[in-house]
Amino acid sequence: MRREEDALRLKHMLEAARKAAGFAAGRTRDEIRRDDLLAFAIVRALEILGEAAGRVSPECRARHDALPWAMMVGMRNRLVHGYFDINLDIVWDTVTTDLPPVIAALQDAVSEGRDEAQP
Numbered sequence: 001m002r003r004e005e006d007a008l009r010l011k012h013m014l015e016a017a018r019k020a021a022g023f024a025a026g027r028t029r030d031e032i033r034r035d036d037l038l039a040f041a042i043v044r045a046l047e048i049l050g051e052a053a054g055r056v057s058p059e060c061r062a063r064h065d066a067l068p069w070a071m072m073v074g075m076r077n078r079l080v081h082g083y084f085d086i087n088l089d090i091v092w093d094t095v096t097t098d099l100p101p102v103i104a105a106l107q108d109a110v111s112e113g114r115d116e117a118q119p
Helices: 002-024 030-032 037-053 058-061 069-081 088-117
Strands: none
Touching: 002 088, 030 037, 030 058, 030 088, 037 069, 037 088, 058 088, 069 088
């Protein structure tokens, strides 16, 4: 059962990461400061990514140690609890620089989970 829950969380993480990257695609750093809807969308996607990461089992985290688990959960905590003082430059750098390798690692993790589920 736990493996199934972990697989679902990994899928949620991948979906949220892809959404955040998609929201930022073709946009500029300045736009996130001027467009509240864009900022809210990216922040919310990062919150979901971190929340799902925090619900993944220690065993799954160990199997997928290329993922920055503590950083994803930490970013979520900072965004949720420090909602009144979010640095959009950090959010932008996270989405445009840090997120692409996370998406690649999540794609591998989700694919690996599918392979394990095959009889």
